[in-house]
Amino acid sequence: MDYSIQVKNLTLNFGNVSVLKSLDLDVKEGEFIVLLGSSGCGKSTLLNCIAGLLDITDGQIFIKGKNVTWSEPSQRGIGMVFQSYALYPQMSVRGNLSFGLKNAGLPKAEIEQRVKRAAEILQIEPLLERKPAALSGGQRQRVAIGRALVRDVDVFLFDEPLSNLDAKLRSDLRVEIKRLHQRLKNTMVYVTHDQVEAMTLADRIAIMRNGVIQQFDTPSGVYNRPVNLYVASFIGSPSMNFFEGKLTDGGKTFEFADLRIPVGDYAFDSKPADGTKVVLGIRPEHVSIGEEAAKSSFSVPCEIEIVEPMGAEVVAYTRVGGQTLTFRCSSDIELKDGDKVTLGFDIARGSMFDATSERRL
Amino acid sequence: MSDTALPGSAAGVSSASAEMTGARGAKPQRRISPRNIMIYGTLFVVCVYYALPLWVMIMTSLKGMPEVRLGNIFAPPMEVTFQPWVKAWAEACTGLNCDGLSRGFWNSARITIPSVVVSILIASINGYALINWKFKGSDIFFTILIFGSFIPYQVMLYPMVILLRELGIYGTLQGLVLVHSIFGMPILTLLFRNYFSSLPEELFKAARVDGAGFWRIYFQIMLPMSIPIFVVAIILQVTGIWNDFLFGVVFTKPELYPMTVQLNNIVNSVQGVKEYNVNMAATVLTGLVPLFVYFVSGRLFVRGIAAGAVKG
Structure with missing residues (x-):
């Protein structure tokens, strides 16, 4: 079996509050998994369960095919990196790196060698004798990663490791974590609420909400084919435009306000019945303008209300069928408030959801 | 104005430039x-x-x-x-003993030191376990413990006497040490629990991932980070136990009376002349230990209290 982590039917209750609800998660060997969700969705809790820091109510956890549901954290073959770094303040960097190895009773030479290797990989050799207090935020997080690294484990768990860093450092370390993954080829499970981190790092993203995994798919999967309304609205910035209407004309037309949008090109997962209430979602970056709009499967004239220049691109707000439509285009196109433009989109790039079940159609 | 001028610069120029650059900060x-x-x-x-x-x-x-x-x-x-000091320390009579306060001093030392060590050791482990190793019913346990600190001591005196008698240590120093350790437990546990709860939980988790167990985390991670709160606890206990009168009177016998009880007996003896000078010297002698502790550790004390107050 080439699964690195398997979570089966995991349930966790705190008193009467159910935090994780019979959750399943299969992580392949060497995969980089991101658990993504807003705060309180249970993503950190799930990570803590995998690490063995929380006793679960029901279910099983396998790591490398071994049932570790009731094993001690140190016996699970995991290394963990925390948001607050969690470095032992009274120990030097060397002490921090070697603490776990000493606890495991490794011989001195071996400890020495592993610390040296980790310090080399993370480029923290000059800092080995310093105390954590004398390190910058980025250096501290490197040491924290190093502490997982020296354990020579198969699975790395990251609990929002970059949230305490400033924007510049965050993107630097993000690249470094990706590089580290390419080099070590470990399985990594990474918790974050930052979708940019999720999209850039992950092989697969698990989007969580209220203790349930909504979708577990590749970054392009969750972006292009969100399974429900929540995922669709959560991923992407600015977020997806939604239009509520219904299917008519034998399911070939989407009717909303006074607009009729042909949906013949849309690849339905299951063909809905005529008259079904449907929500159509279009990403702002999939809306085209001008000549291109005319070429797409649907186009409509509208008036620009607000323009937000963002440098390379422009986000503009307009109204379609009485509802706000956000779209994004290159800043080469000059737009100003009150401009009359033609906007269009290809229905094939949109997403349609059942208005009641909120599932993708 | 010329006072502020840089040395060597002409007075006329400097007064102008001083106005431009010199005056900064509050008046x-x-x-x-x-x-x-x-x-x-x-x-x-x-x-x-x-x-x-x-x-x-x-x-x-x-x-x-x-x-x-x-x-x-x-x-x-x-x-x-200095005769009154000598007399207070070595010659003053209480009852049949005429060896002054020195006997009480050593009694108090033999009571205070083990009581402080035992109570702090147990209370700190209590606090650590209550925060980091929550067990079924740990919250109820804590509530009961805290409730204990609201019960007036007087209520518990007689039951305690019976308990010590049954244990066969009534009227001994060990008995008094036990009493002090027990009575210090609620407030000290609260103190340590709150302090440990202010330490980041992730440190504890990291140590568990690193394979450290209950005692290793306590001694190698928690203890080194908790020096201020230990100082606070030591001060509280040393002064509290040293100054204790009630338990000393109730649970010991005359040869084993702590210094405070002996001081009272010297000062309040009704026979003979009131030797105010000896009484004063004896009082100062008795107060020296808490005074010394405050002077030595006052700064740490404040720091520890503040740390607990802000984060706890």
Whole structure:
């Protein structure tokens, strides 16, 4: 079996509050998994369960095919990196790196060698004798990663490791974590609420909400084919435009306000019945303008209300069928408030959801 | 103006440039202002008010009895004598023993040191376990423990006497040590629990991932980070137990009385002349230990209290 982590039917209750609800998660060997969700969705809790820091109510956890549901954290073959770094303040960097190895009773030479290797990989050799207090935020997080690294484990768990860093450092370390993954080829499970981190790092993203995994798919999967309304609205910035209407004309037309949008090109997962209430979602970056709009499967004239220049691109707000439509285009196109433009989109790039079940159609 | 000028620069130029660059920060205040006179005057009066009893005690203790009888309690001694101190320490009689306070001092030391060590050790482990190793019913356990600190001591005196009698350690130092350790437990556990809860939980988690167990995390991670709270606990316990009178009277017998009880017996003896100078010397001697502890560790004490208060 080439699964690195398997979570089966995991349930966790705190008193009467159910935090994780019979959750399943299969992580392949060497995969980089991101658990993504807003705060309180249970993503950190799930990570803590995998690490063995929380006793679960029901279910099983396998790591490398071994049932570790009731094993001690140190016996699970995991290394963990925390948001607050969690470095032992009274120990030097060397002490921090070697603490776990000493606890495991490794011989001195071996400890020495592993610390040296980790310090080399993370480029923290000059800092080995310093105390954590004398390190910058980025250096501290490197040491924290190093502490997982020296354990020579198969699975790395990251609990929002970059949230305490400033924007510049965050993107630097993000690249470094990706590089580290390419080099070590470990399985990594990474918790974050930052979708940019999720999209850039992950092989697969698990989007969580209220203790349930909504979708577990590749970054392009969750972006292009969100399974429900929540995922669709959560991923992407600015977020997806939604239009509520219904299917008519034998399911070939989407009717909303006074607009009729042909949906013949849309690849339905299951063909809905005529008259079904449907929500159509279009990403702002999939809306085209001008000549291109005319070429797409649907186009409509509208008036620009607000323009937000963002440098390379422009986000503009307009109204379609009485509802706000956000779209994004290159800043080469000059737009100003009150401009009359033609906007269009290809229905094939949109997403349609059942208005009641909120599932993708 | 010329005072502020840089040395070597011409006075005329410097006064102009000093105005441009020299004056920074708040306007300096004059030392002697009505406001300062009020503040320092009040402080001085309060200091004198608090220091005066100590002054009277020390001055009286250095006088001979004839001079004490003159009644000038604020006056320094005309003839300095250390005889009252010697008598208070080594010769004053309580009951049948005439070896002064020294006996009480050593009794108090033999009570205080083990009580402080035992109570702090257990309470700190309590606090650590209650925060980091929550077990079924740990919250109820904690509530009961805290509730214990609200019950007046008097209520528990007699049951405690029976308990010690049944254990066969009534009237011994071990018995009193046990009593002090038990009675210190609620407040100390609360103190340690709150302090440990202010330490980041992720540190504890990291240590568990690193394979450290209950004791290793306690000794290698928690202890080194908790020096201030240990100092606070030591001060609380040393002064509390050293100054204790009630338990000392109830749970020991005359040969084993702590210093406070003995002091009372010396000062309140009804027979013979009241030797105020000896009484004063004995009182100062008894107060020296807590005083010493405060002076040595006052700064750490404040730091520890503040750390617990802000984060706990």
